[in-house]
Amino acid sequence: MSSLSRDDVAKLAGLARIEMSEEELVNLSNEFTVILDAVARVQEVAGADVEPTSHPLPLRNVFRADVVVPSLTPEEALSGAPAQEEQRFRVPQILGEE
Amino acid sequence: MIRNSASEMAAKLAAGETTSVALTQAHLDRITAVDADIHAFLYVDTEGALAQAAAVDAKRAKGEKLSPLAGVPLALKDVMAQKGVPTTCGSKILEGWRPPYDSTVVANLKKNDVVILGKTNMDEFAMGSSTENSAYGPTHNPWDLTRIPGGSGGGSSAALAAFEAPLAIGTDTGGSIRQPAAVTGTVGVKPTYGGVSRFGLVAFSSSLDQAGPCARTVLDTALLHEAIAGHDPKDATSINAPVPQVVAAAKSGDVKGMKIGVVKELNGDGYQPGVRARFEESLELLAKAGAEIVEVSAPNFEYALAAYYLIAPSECSSNLARFDAMRYGLRVGDVDGASAESVMNLTREVGFGKEVKRRIILGTYALSSGYYDAYYGSAQKVRTLITQDFTKAFEKADVLVSPTCPTTAFKIGEKANDPLAMYLNDIATIPVNMAGIGGMSLPSGLADEDGLPVGFQIMSPVMKDERMYSVGAALEAALLSKWGAPLLDKAPVLGGAR
Amino acid sequence: MTLSYDDVIAKYEPVLGLEVHVELNTNSKMFCGCSTVFGAEPNTQTCPVCLALPGALPVVNEKAIESTIKIGLALNCSIAPFSRFARKNYFYPDMPKNFQISQYDEPICVDGYVDVEIETDEGPKTFRVEVERVHMEEDTGKSLHVGGATGRIHGAEYSLLDYNRAGIPLVEIVTKIVPGTGKYAPEVAKAYVAELRDILRALGVSDVKMEQGSLRCDANVSLRLIGAEKLGTRSETKNVNSLRSVERAVRGEMIRHAELLNAGGRVVQETRHFQEDTGLTRSGRSKEQAEDYRYFPEPDLVPVAPDAAWIEELRATLPERPSIRRKRLQEAWAVPDKEMAAMINADVLDIVEATVLLGSDPTKARSWWLGEISRIANDKNVAIADLTITPQDVAEIVALVNAGELTDKLARQVVEGVIAGEGKPSEVVAKRGIKVVNDDGALMAAIEKVCAEQAETAEKVRNGHLPAAGALIGAVMKETKGQADAARVRELLLGHLGQAN
Ligand SMILES: [Mg+2]
Numbered sequence A: 001m002s003s004l005s006r007d008d009v010a011k012l013a014g015l016a017r018i019e020m021s022e023e024e025l026v027n028l029s030n031e032f033t034v035i036l037d038a039v040a041r042v043q044e045v046a047g048a049d050v051e052p053t054s055h056p057l058p059l060r061n062v063f064r065a066d067v068v069v070p071s072l073t074p075e076e077a078l079s080g081a082p083a084q085e086e087q088r089f090r091v092p093q094i095l096g097e098e
Numbered sequence B: 001m002i003r004n005s006a007s008e009m010a011a012k013l014a015a016g017e018t019t020s021v022a023l024t025q026a027h028l029d030r031i032t033a034v035d036a037d038i039h040a041f042l043y044v045d046t047e048g049a050l051a052q053a054a055a056v057d058a059k060r061a062k063g064e065k066l067s068p069l070a071g072v073p074l075a076l077k078d079v080m081a082q083k084g085v086p087t088t089c090g091s092k093i094l095e096g097w098r099p100p101y102d103s104t105v106v107a108n109l110k111k112n113d114v115v116i117l118g119k120t121n122m123d124e125f126a127m128g129s130s131t132e133n134s135a136y137g138p139t140h141n142p143w144d145l146t147r148i149p150g151g152s153g154g155g156s157s158a159a160l161a162a163f164e165a166p167l168a169i170g171t172d173t174g175g176s177i178r179q180p181a182a183v184t185g186t187v188g189v190k191p192t193y194g195g196v197s198r199f200g201l202v203a204f205s206s207s208l209d210q211a212g213p214c215a216r217t218v219l220d221t222a223l224l225h226e227a228i229a230g231h232d233p234k235d236a237t238s239i240n241a242p243v244p245q246v247v248a249a250a251k252s253g254d255v256k257g258m259k260i261g262v263v264k265e266l267n268g269d270g271y272q273p274g275v276r277a278r279f280e281e282s283l284e285l286l287a288k289a290g291a292e293i294v295e296v297s298a299p300n301f302e303y304a305l306a307a308y309y310l311i312a313p314s315e316c317s318s319n320l321a322r323f324d325a326m327r328y329g330l331r332v333g334d335v336d337g338a339s340a341e342s343v344m345n346l347t348r349e350v351g352f353g354k355e356v357k358r359r360i361i362l363g364t365y366a367l368s369s370g371y372y373d374a375y376y377g378s379a380q381k382v383r384t385l386i387t388q389d390f391t392k393a394f395e396k397a398d399v400l401v402s403p404t405c406p407t408t409a410f411k412i413g414e415k416a417n418d419p420l421a422m423y424l425n426d427i428a429t430i431p432v433n434m435a436g437i438g439g440m441s442l443p444s445g446l447a448d449e450d451g452l453p454v455g456f457q458i459m460s461p462v463m464k465d466e467r468m469y470s471v472g473a474a475l476e477a478a479l480l481s482k483w484g485a486p487l488l489d490k491a492p493v494l495g496g497a498r
Numbered sequence C: 001m002t003l004s005y006d007d008v009i010a011k012y013e014p015v016l017g018l019e020v021h022v023e024l025n026t027n028s029k030m031f032c033g034c035s036t037v038f039g040a041e042p043n044t045q046t047c048p049v050c051l052a053l054p055g056a057l058p059v060v061n062e063k064a065i066e067s068t069i070k071i072g073l074a075l076n077c078s079i080a081p082f083s084r085f086a087r088k089n090y091f092y093p094d095m096p097k098n099f100q101i102s103q104y105d106e107p108i109c110v111d112g113y114v115d116v117e118i119e120t121d122e123g124p125k126t127f128r129v130e131v132e133r134v135h136m137e138e139d140t141g142k143s144l145h146v147g148g149a150t151g152r153i154h155g156a157e158y159s160l161l162d163y164n165r166a167g168i169p170l171v172e173i174v175t176k177i178v179p180g181t182g183k184y185a186p187e188v189a190k191a192y193v194a195e196l197r198d199i200l201r202a203l204g205v206s207d208v209k210m211e212q213g214s215l216r217c218d219a220n221v222s223l224r225l226i227g228a229e230k231l232g233t234r235s236e237t238k239n240v241n242s243l244r245s246v247e248r249a250v251r252g253e254m255i256r257h258a259e260l261l262n263a264g265g266r267v268v269q270e271t272r273h274f275q276e277d278t279g280l281t282r283s284g285r286s287k288e289q290a291e292d293y294r295y296f297p298e299p300d301l302v303p304v305a306p307d308a309a310w311i312e313e314l315r316a317t318l319p320e321r322p323s324i325r326r327k328r329l330q331e332a333w334a335v336p337d338k339e340m341a342a343m344i345n346a347d348v349l350d351i352v353e354a355t356v357l358l359g360s361d362p363t364k365a366r367s368w369w370l371g372e373i374s375r376i377a378n379d380k381n382v383a384i385a386d387l388t389i390t391p392q393d394v395a396e397i398v399a400l401v402n403a404g405e406l407t408d409k410l411a412r413q414v415v416e417g418v419i420a421g422e423g424k425p426s427e428v429v430a431k432r433g434i435k436v437v438n439d440d441g442a443l444m445a446a447i448e449k450v451c452a453e454q455a456e457t458a459e460k461v462r463n464g465h466l467p468a469a470g471a472l473i474g475a476v477m478k479e480t481k482g483q484a485d486a487a488r489v490r491e492l493l494l495g496h497l498g499q500a501n
């Protein structure tokens, strides 16, 4: 039986960048016990000799020519920005790497 | 006038019996009259629609050659980017966002002079089968306001059934066009994957998503199909081949000599008696019209649901990562000293609804190292098996058929707290998306036990979309002559007037 | 106390691993049609695709694929008949989609090598650096950190993002581990990056400007006791942005590791940042807890499956390998090793070759580019390639000198004029009125004048004290505004003073 502990959910929420209340973590952990059981059924038939399909059509080599097309204006590009400054997107301080 | 089919409206426009402005205004009035009860629309673009209508009328007055649907109004699912018009995907996280660009579907609609009335309600980011997951409140089924209109495209299907629009755009990742069509007594088509561009369709699950036409008749659906379909260089997964001749197929409606395969696994336990009765009846009508009914088996379909609920959440966990409060949309927690990371976390907590979070977490898990092979990898293998089942089945039959969904419309709130029960709605529609083939749902009557619409699903091989239109048109004609009037005439009167 | 390098290599064997990111010089970005021109106003080269607006989709730039295949071929790789893009998922504000489209287990090119030659105590020696993979990915946007003391990320109050660079095609070239370099590890690292740069430049696929970030190197270094089999823990020094820094970073990390190990400590697996001013690295993100990137095949793109014909077509366009070309040119021009090295260092090989091909003799071409023109570029603090003077100009000037129409001194004025933007050499000559005084009569008049003015000196020469002639010649040159041929002046002067031989 597959399951996810409260801590597992917390770790996944961290990876997915979603803050979660204690209640949410516990609820999701309970739900996942049921859901994972249902979806784990895929393992029953997925033998080693079956090729995985990641795309429904057998397309290959779809390219565009290296041609410049007009960009958005900076006004358009920034039109949805929650905050902007000097024609740039303004974001809160970035912790970690540069 | 608003109860006409789109092709009838187009004929009146062409004959000069009405104008697009009048037609558009009539629909806007209808929206004003009934949408408080239905809540099909998230945004009504009164000004934009009337301006577009006036422009079409002007072109017509000048004698310009116009497309078959020129001047006919349409409702657009809010998952499609339309320049300058709010696009929310039913989510708080995109509230107020106005795209600076048009999706290819919208560009094609504009090129064909189809008038866009506004944006329709949907389950948040198309995740759901009831439109209850919209951050902006549920849409109500015009057949019974206490019931769901299907989902995720419940706004589009309800708008059609409530005569707020004769045409609508939907998107179908696991049944989001076909299931809403089934439960509202309307027609909806999921074209072959790659048949309609995904550029500007806000992605839920990229390898499954497909935009398609919705309407009240098979012919209208075909006309809209041809207007939006075709190769798009902006979508690398778009098929570079001529659009299937779906309008011609819908007009001929000839099924003589066609082999129609009934999928054994998609009919039986778990399917409501009224749903099964209508399905059997439709098969008889098709046989009478000259088709040969055969039975086919698709043994791996029973794993489709499980595979779908791994693949779609996995892809969505990645697709929805861009909603991070940095470049557009909601931003929460941007106080002095806050970090970008905490703002992302808080915004996504507040901005996403419960079902979206559930799927993001599930997808994050299915893709994580150590679990990839067991979950995502196995699901992709199941996908191969399902495609093989289809290939074999299509060796025996030209099209495959099944009920579109196991039940008629359920009550709003009935399954809201049981995700697995909710997921079962899509059991018959999901295999189509897994294999990338075409699927249509059209009304096959009302279930005896509850008097609610039942959908009939037709599936056709990749880029043979015309086949489902032939069968759909034949069945529609047979049912119409049996009923004597369109099924929607049996729906309750809304807003006190027809 | 700092350990000496000799102490380090006496005890430990360094193991290298190098990752080089190269920005391709395509016109448009990797997945959209936005321009890639460097230095544009912020957010003027962005679109729904590279801003990751909802609904936008990527489409692969064909030229970028061709460039990558060419790189693979030039690095002796096999080209995969089937490869795919994958999503590398992690959140970072400079990456609009919060995933990078990259390649994971199915890169375009695999299993190649680069031979690099370095000077060792025993003379020149070749080391083979094996290439594990060459794959495609996309660059990120650029952040400007505001409010911090140094513009650095630490202590900044907020950041400003410009996505012009987001989505520029990047090729990542990853070596296998490189053991066996011993004490030459820093030199091998540098020589590898230099060779790679020359190969990429010869291919014409990138600007390979380390200072502009179009070629960036991450150096992985670990140490193990000499004779030990097990690899030590490595550190990964990021974005080392000059050839010299590659060498310094490797050497510095070797010493840092050895000090840690000698003190009984352990090396932490982490990324480190090279600091140009000190030559040291400082700690970045610890990799002890590996990020889970949740790679999966990019569903918005279809596989790349180049057929043999396409690959052969690209192979046919490959230029001569830089190391072979260098040998060929050195022989053809009969240049001593030291001079050749100077040309390579100054990055003038291409331009000298072009000048020679336009008719200049190699020695003169070399001396102009390496001498006067290099000096001017240095003074102006720009690259030689950025000066307005072309190989045509230099070839023309050399021809004018050979024809006796310019003296070397006058030619220098012409070079100056061309660089100052006064036009082609002939135009500069015309505009500045530069010409050699060939009229013996005019020269004799000047000589007589100078000899009269400096009678004493003239008398010395007349008495056979030839070195004194220099002052007189100089004066004559001055009198003729430098436009006389000094050799002819000398001849006439000596004749005039009875010293002709
Ligand atoms: Mg990389």
Ligand SMILES: [Zn+2]
Residues within 6 Å of the ligand: C029, C032, C033, C034, C045, C046, C047, C048, C049, C050, C051, C167
């Ligand atoms: Zn772009």
